[in-house]
Amino acid sequence: MTNYPKPPYPEQQQDMPGQTEKMTPRPDHGEESYVGSGRLAGLKALITGADSGIGRAVALAYAREGADVAISYLNEDDDAEETARLVREAGRKALLLPGNIAKAEHCRQIVDRTISELGGIDILVNNAAHQATFDKLTDIPDEEWEITFQINLHAMFYLIKAATPHMKPGSAIVNTTSINADKPNPGLLAYATTKGAIQTLTAALAQGLAEDGIRVNCVAPGPIWTPLIPSTMPADKVANFGKQVPFQRAGQPAELASAYVMLAEPRSSYTSGATIAVTGGQPIL
Numbered sequence: 001m002t003n004y005p006k007p008p009y010p011e012q013q014q015d016m017p018g019q020t021e022k023m024t025p026r027p028d029h030g031e032e033s034y035v036g037s038g039r040l041a042g043l044k045a046l047i048t049g050a051d052s053g054i055g056r057a058v059a060l061a062y063a064r065e066g067a068d069v070a071i072s073y074l075n076e077d078d079d080a081e082e083t084a085r086l087v088r089e090a091g092r093k094a095l096l097l098p099g100n101i102a103k104a105e106h107c108r109q110i111v112d113r114t115i116s117e118l119g120g121i122d123i124l125v126n127n128a129a130h131q132a133t134f135d136k137l138t139d140i141p142d143e144e145w146e147i148t149f150q151i152n153l154h155a156m157f158y159l160i161k162a163a164t165p166h167m168k169p170g171s172a173i174v175n176t177t178s179i180n181a182d183k184p185n186p187g188l189l190a191y192a193t194t195k196g197a198i199q200t201l202t203a204a205l206a207q208g209l210a211e212d213g214i215r216v217n218c219v220a221p222g223p224i225w226t227p228l229i230p231s232t233m234p235a236d237k238v239a240n241f242g243k244q245v246p247f248q249r250a251g252q253p254a255e256l257a258s259a260y261v262m263l264a265e266p267r268s269s270y271t272s273g274a275t276i277a278v279t280g281g282q283p284i285l
Contacts, residue, residue, distance in 0.1 A: 004028065006249040007242060011235035016132075018227025020052045020079050027225050029057040030254035031086065036064030039265040044118040046111065046163070048072040048101055048155070049128030051080035053226030054176065057253035058125055058260045059083050063090035065261055070095040070114040070121075072128065079227075093118060101128055102150035107158035115166055123264045124163045126156045126198075127176040131191035131232050145190050152194035156201065169213025172264045175202050177218045177275065182284040195220075199275060206273030215272040217263040222279030225250040246281030 010024045020027060034057075045062050049055040051073035059069045060083070069087045071094060073080045080096055087094035095117050097110045114121050130151040134140045160173060167173075177198040184192035199218060206216040223229075223242040229250075230238050242250030259276045262268055277284045 001247055004249060004252050008239045009241065011239045012230045013235050013238065014227065014231040016231045017074060017076060018052075018231030019076065020082070020227055023225070023227060023230060025225075027053065028252040028254045029086075030060055030257055033254060034061050034064055034257060036061070036066065036090070039065045039261055039267070040123070041066030043067040043122040043264075044070075044114065044120045045123035045125060045264070046070040046072065046114045046121055046159075047125040047127060048159070050083055051076040052083070053228060054221065054224060054253050054256055055125070055127045056083045056086070057257045058127065060086045060090070061257035061261050062123070062264070063087040063092040063094075065265075066092070067123065068093035068095075068118045070097055070110065070118060072097045072101065072110050074098065074100060101155035101159070102147065104154075104158045107155055108162045111159060111162040111166070121163050121166055122168070122171045124159060124167070124173045125176075125260060125264075126159060126173070128155065129176065129191070129228065131188055131228060133187045133233050133237070134189070135187060137189065140190060148190035149194055152191065153197050153201070156198065160205065164209065164212065164214060167212070167214050170266055170269070171214050173205070173214065173216045174260055174263045175216070175218040177202070177220045179220055179222045179277070179279050179282060179284055181220060183282070202275070203273050210272065215263075215268070217272060217274045217276070219256060219259050219263070220275050220277045220279065220284060221251065221256055222277075222282055223250045224256065225252055242280065245279060249280065251278065251280055
């Protein structure tokens with residue numbers, strides 16, 4: 001509870017989608033702390049939004065657990081290269097896949113490249129997300145509503161549809177939902193709505209893909225310190241980010257990695273349709 005900084009953090013803002021190196025304090029992705037033990041040895045993972053934040057922490061953990069990693073991201077080349085470096089330092093293959101997952105064809109292409117260049121796909125982590133803050137419903141542009149659904153929800157459908165025909169029994173899909181699915185922030189209306197839909201999608205797919213031996217689960221983060229925060233929230237809210245949960249601080253990306261590993265590893269063979277809350281003590285029901 002006390003290993004990481006508590007708010008107030010320095011007031012800060014960035015342009016979307018944000019950069020890790022410009023954040024104060026710098027997020028912890030487990031660079032110095034995560035130690036693997038072969039839980040994902042020989043597996044191939046595709047992770048969206050893997051350039052920074054939660055995605056980077058998951059990529060690092062998966063690599064140290066023995067998996068090769070395809071790193072999907074929009075255009076944050078410097079952050080993505082750092083993630084790739086961490087994966088390669090762990091002795092695993094890293095495949096960089098820039099581009100916009102809001103486009104169905106790009107989703108199909110990155111699945112195809114993962115399979116052709118890594119030799120298969122055993123784990124799909126749908127983690128990339130878009131959000132923006134608006135005080136009133138009438139302030140939300142139609143285009144903002146549409147792009148939030150395209151990135152957060154439609155891309156998830158496209159990727160799962162493309163990947164599952166190539167996933168063997170025992171494979172796993174891990175989706176990132178949010179505490180906003182159960183405790184929606186009215187200032188994040190579009191984002192919260194997509195996150196609720198992701199939980200429903202996960203529950204339905206866990207049943208529908210069971211006969212194929214593919215497990216589907218999701219992780220529901222609370223307030224996590226990633227570039228998404230200073231690039232999508234006002235500076236005063238960034239300064240107090242995470243103060244509202246019982247731990248009274250934002251979580252660090254490294255603190256979520258173990259949940260994504262557990263849901264992906266073969267030993268979790270009876271876990272499907274679950275939501276794992278990582279919320280700093282804030283219950284979700």
